Amino acid sequence: xxxxxxxxxxxxFIRNTGLASGGLVIGFSWLASCKMTPxxxxxxxxxxFDLNGFLKVGDNGMVTIMSPNPEIGxxxxxxxxxxxxxxxxxxWKDVIVEQAPLNTDIFTRQLAGGSQxxxxxxxxxxxxxxxxxxxxKEAAAQAWNVSADEIxxxxxxxTHEASGNSAGYGEMASAATSxxxxxxxxxxxxxxxxxxxxxxxxxxxxxxxxGKPLFGLDVYKEGMLTAMIVHPPAFGMKYKGMNADxxxxxxxxxxxxxxxxxxxxxxxxxxxxxxxxxxxxIVGNSTWECMQAKKALEVDWEQDSTxxxxxxxxxELTALLEKPTETPARKDGDVNAAFAKAAKIVESTYSAxxxxxxxxxxxxxxxxxxxxxxxxxxxxxxxxxxxKTVAARLGMPVEKxxxxxxxxxGGFGRRLYGPFVIEAAVISQKMNAPVKLVYSREDxxxxxxxxxxxxxxxxxxxxxxxxxIAWHVRGAGTNDDLIFENRFPAGAxxxxxxxxxxxxxxxxxxxxxxxxxxxxxxxxxxxxxxxxEAAGKDPLDFRLELFDRAINNPVGDPESNDxxxxxxxxxxxxxxxxxxxxxxxxxxxxxxxYYCHNSYVxxxxxxxxxxxxPRVDNIWCAVDCGIVINPLAAKNxxxxxxxxxxxxxxxxxMTFKDGKPEQSNFDTYRLIRHxxxxxxxxxxxxxxxxxxxxxxxxSLPPAIAALSNALxxxxxxxxxxxxxxxxxxxxxx
Amino acid sequence: xxxxxxxxxxxxxxxxxxxxxxxLWVLRDHLNLVGTKYGCGIAQCGACTIHLNxxxxxxxMLTVSSVGDQEITTIEGLSEEGDHPVQKAxxxxxxxxxxxxxxxxxxxxSAFLEKNPNPTDEEIEMAMNGNICRCGTYTRIKKAVxxxxxx
Numbered sequence: 001x002x003x004x005x006x007x008x009x010x011x012x013f014i015r016n017t018g019l020a021s022g023g024l025v026i027g028f029s030w031l032a033s034c035k036m037t038p039x040x041x042x043x044x045x046x047x048x049f050d051l052n053g054f055l056k057v058g059d060n061g062m063v064t065i066m067s068p069n070p071e072i073g074x075x076x077x078x079x080x081x082x083x084x085x086x087x088x089x090x091x092w093k094d095v096i097v098e099q100a101p102l103n104t105d106i107f108t109r110q111l112a113g114g115s116q117x118x119x120x121x122x123x124x125x126x127x128x129x130x131x132x133x134x135x136x137k138e139a140a141a142q143a144w145n146v147s148a149d150e151i152x153x154x155x156x157x158x159t160h161e162a163s164g165n166s167a168g169y170g171e172m173a174s175a176a177t178s179x180x181x182x183x184x185x186x187x188x189x190x191x192x193x194x195x196x197x198x199x200x201x202x203x204x205x206x207x208x209x210x211g212k213p214l215f216g217l218d219v220y221k222e223g224m225l226t227a228m229i230v231h232p233p234a235f236g237m238k239y240k241g242m243n244a245d246x247x248x249x250x251x252x253x254x255x256x257x258x259x260x261x262x263x264x265x266x267x268x269x270x271x272x273x274x275x276x277x278x279x280x281x282i283v284g285n286s287t288w289e290c291m292q293a294k295k296a297l298e299v300d301w302e303q304d305s306t307x308x309x310x311x312x313x314x315x316e317l318t319a320l321l322e323k324p325t326e327t328p329a330r331k332d333g334d335v336n337a338a339f340a341k342a343a344k345i346v347e348s349t350y351s352a353x354x355x356x357x358x359x360x361x362x363x364x365x366x367x368x369x370x371x372x373x374x375x376x377x378x379x380x381x382x383x384x385x386x387x388k389t390v391a392a393r394l395g396m397p398v399e400k401x402x403x404x405x406x407x408x409x410g411g412f413g414r415r416l417y418g419p420f421v422i423e424a425a426v427i428s429q430k431m432n433a434p435v436k437l438v439y440s441r442e443d444x445x446x447x448x449x450x451x452x453x454x455x456x457x458x459x460x461x462x463x464x465x466x467x468x469i470a471w472h473v474r475g476a477g478t479n480d481d482l483i484f485e486n487r488f489p490a491g492a493x494x495x496x497x498x499x500x501x502x503x504x505x506x507x508x509x510x511x512x513x514x515x516x517x518x519x520x521x522x523x524x525x526x527x528x529x530x531x532x533e534a535a536g537k538d539p540l541d542f543r544l545e546l547f548d549r550a551i552n553n554p555v556g557d558p559e560s561n562d563x564x565x566x567x568x569x570x571x572x573x574x575x576x577x578x579x580x581x582x583x584x585x586x587x588x589x590x591x592x593x594y595y596c597h598n599s600y601v602x603x604x605x606x607x608x609x610x611x612x613x614p615r616v617d618n619i620w621c622a623v624d625c626g627i628v629i630n631p632l633a634a635k636n637x638x639x640x641x642x643x644x645x646x647x648x649x650x651x652x653x654m655t656f657k658d659g660k661p662e663q664s665n666f667d668t669y670r671l672i673r674h675x676x677x678x679x680x681x682x683x684x685x686x687x688x689x690x691x692x693x694x695x696x697x698x699s700l701p702p703a704i705a706a707l708s709n710a711l712x713x714x715x716x717x718x719x720x721x722x723x724x725x726x727x728x729x730x731x732x733x
Numbered sequence: 734x735x736x737x738x739x740x741x742x743x744x745x746x747x748x749x750x751x752x753x754x755x756x757l758w759v760l761r762d763h764l765n766l767v768g769t770k771y772g773c774g775i776a777q778c779g780a781c782t783i784h785l786n787x788x789x790x791x792x793x794m795l796t797v798s799s800v801g802d803q804e805i806t807t808i809e810g811l812s813e814e815g816d817h818p819v820q821k822a823x824x825x826x827x828x829x830x831x832x833x834x835x836x837x838x839x840x841x842x843s844a845f846l847e848k849n850p851n852p853t854d855e856e857i858e859m860a861m862n863g864n865i866c867r868c869g870t871y872t873r874i875k876k877a878v879x880x881x882x883x884x
Contacts, residue, residue: 205829211809217770408831409832
């Protein structure tokens with residue numbers, strides 16, 4: 001076993017700090033309607049004992065484990081409590097999971113983003129379980145007058161073999177609350193887990209399939225009003241004025257007013273990115289009445305900055321790709337000298353449009369602001385940061401702001417940014433009433449905070465033996481500079497130059513599932529295929545050659561490279577084996593590998609025959625994310641990420657005309673559907689016992705390249721411009 | 734405003750709303766049946782799918798005034814204990830990620846299987862094509878529909 005100090009997050013383990021706030025969650029009436037199964041109700045304990053902020057043990061041995069992080073569909077509400085339960089040694093069937101409220105005194109990093117929940121929660125979650133287990137052991141040791149070291153635990157039962165004593169956790173829970181929090185606890189060795197590494201179904205599954213209220217949009221409270229917003233119709237415009245009188249008298253409408261979300265001087269957090277400074281609010285009794293008023297309301301807007309169109313963005317990005325940067329992001333060797341002596345040179349440019357997040361549940365939030373306090377409830381990935389802006393905007397101390405998290409109908413990065421929470425709070429304060437703010441789909445899609453538009457140019461040089469001797473990448477994005485200069489193939493090529501530009505635009509952008517990687521991986525891994533072809537080598541083996549170089553004789557300081565070339569090569573070798581790469585199946589295949597968010601993923605995609613964009617028939621995917629907590633859910637994330645990558649790169653785009661978004665709903669913005677989804681997906685994990693890393697994002701980026709490389713084999717065309725459905729380059733040759 | 738007596742999940746329910754109000758908002762805002770989800774409002778995503786006389790119907794484009802005494806079933810009324818074969822298959826396959834679209838997917842699938850109990854993969858795809866899943870659980874949905882068909 002591993003002995004660890006309990007210093008990390010130690011405040012969390014001090015008794016009786018946490019569940020006072022846990023009680024708050026239960027107090028919300030809408031949650032009371034989330035019925036438990038009859039079995040759970042019958043088994044509910046009469047009394048709960050808080051052992052630390054993460055968990056409480058009932059007098060009958062049931063355990064409630066708090067899931068600290070926001071649940072956006074990445075399944076942390078199941079997998080994080082699994083880690084606690086593992087170290088606590090409780091049977092999973094005896095666990096009830098609750099969503100923890102925002103409480104930074106107890107929980108560290110209550111944020112969903114960057115695929116980091118599991119990676120960064122790993123240690124504290126284990127300690128929470130192990131600490132409670134140790135306290136239960138100490139309590140039993142005192143009761144039985146034996147040494148705690150001689151007590152063993154299994155499935156919620158304490159046993160002292162020598163004396164023949166045995167007791168359930170529930171029997172010792174009361175006594176355990178008066179045990180000192182241990183200074184050190186023992187964690188289990190990898191390989192001895194009984195819950196981690198096993199398939200556990202989504203804890204919210206039964207509620208999801210029966211339509212129970214779980215989401216922010218499902219919040220309905222006594223006396224609650226509904227609010228909608230009207231935002232400028234185009235980027236570069238701002239509010240000028242309106243005549244709200246006729247609309248105010250419409251049925252069910254309580255008020256229509258203009259308001260400042262972010263007045264001058266308000267201190268913003270990074271989570272306020274994308275927020276619109278001034279909006280119009282429509283407040284009424286019901287959603288439909290607000291929607292009717294919204295249609296009828298005429299607001300005057302005025303031009304505030306340039307009205308940008310997609311053509312403008314494309315031209316400007318193209319111009320930037322012709323411009324050397326003053327200081328390269330990374331430079332190894334001398335690319336120009338290498339290109340001068342290269343036997344072959346390959347050059348290509350790839351691009352992708354803006355994308356909307358389009359969470360299926362549009363932005364919304366409940367707020368009830370009174371002079372005494374502000375209660376906020378809804379879907380937000382960054383409650384801790386948002387809370388600060390709410391406090392600043394309402395002019396209230398942060399202690400008086402309570403933010404509680406609902407399950408989220410998708411995040412994909414969109415709910416990292418919480419201007420809609422501020423908007424809900426301001427509207428509630430003005431109305432002096434509980435209010436639920438609801439964005440229409442159109443509001444949601446045209447509001448901004450998009451995945452940036454990107455363009456990148458690659459140039460590679462090969463010697464006469466087909467070895468890669470030079471690599472030059474210059475990338476540009478809107479409000480984003482795209483390039484990760486220390487990622488592959490940096491470190492694997494002697495002469496390497498990475499340059500990056502950012503084009504400032506007024507179309508707002510933000511993190512979108514696997515930021516930057518969601519484009520650059522597809523471009524880089526497609527270009528590698530072009531280079532492999534020029535070198536006359538198998539594309540998979542060509543990549544392995546480069547990793548061999550990075551393992552055996554890395555260019556520059558190996559510490560400067562973001563990736564571990566051995567783990568990278570590991571997933572490629574695994575997918576090579578599983579897909580039987582190299583055997584002719586008669587179908588077009590493509591391969592790609594990528595590293596991001598601390599995990600490694602390689603994929604082989606095989607297409608059906610026929611069609612403009614042939615459908616994906618089979619995917620083999622190999623993943624190295626270290627220890628897999630819940631394989632059933634992990635595979636779900638990986639499958640979804642690949643379908644997300646394939647869908648968006650094939651079908652989706654946000655475009656603009658004079659600052660106005662040209663897509664506003666799913667009739668004009670195309671998302672992948674059932675009949676376009678891959679038919680079969682197989683997922684394999686590298687079993688290496690390394691501490692776990694995240695899975696919310698890493699499978700998406702390489703899928704785009706594995707697809708476009710397969711498309712090349714199927715059609716003879718390289719696909720340079722996303723969405724691929726619109727890319728009709730001339731036939732090669 | 735007008736008063737309507739609706740037949741929802743086998744129970745008569747009275748509402749007093751504007752005749753143009755879509756059933757989606759009648760269910761959610763007035764009857765506290767929030768399992769039927771708002772996704773697009775223009776019958777493009779399927780999140781609001783209900784059964785109208787057993788046929789999968791988008792509640793966001795179905796005005797309350799057009800319903801009359803036709804039978805409406807929502808996800809809450811699909812089964813009493815959440816044990817409809819489609820719901821059970823969804824749990825068995827562990828379909829949901831965020832879960833927001835799944836009630837609509839289940840309503841489409843259950844109405845479809847009533848009419849076509851032994852569908853081919855292609856028939857499943859065509860029947861389900863009006864339901865978007867932004868998380869990309871399509872392969873699991875297909876697996877669950879096939880599993881439900883077997884039972």
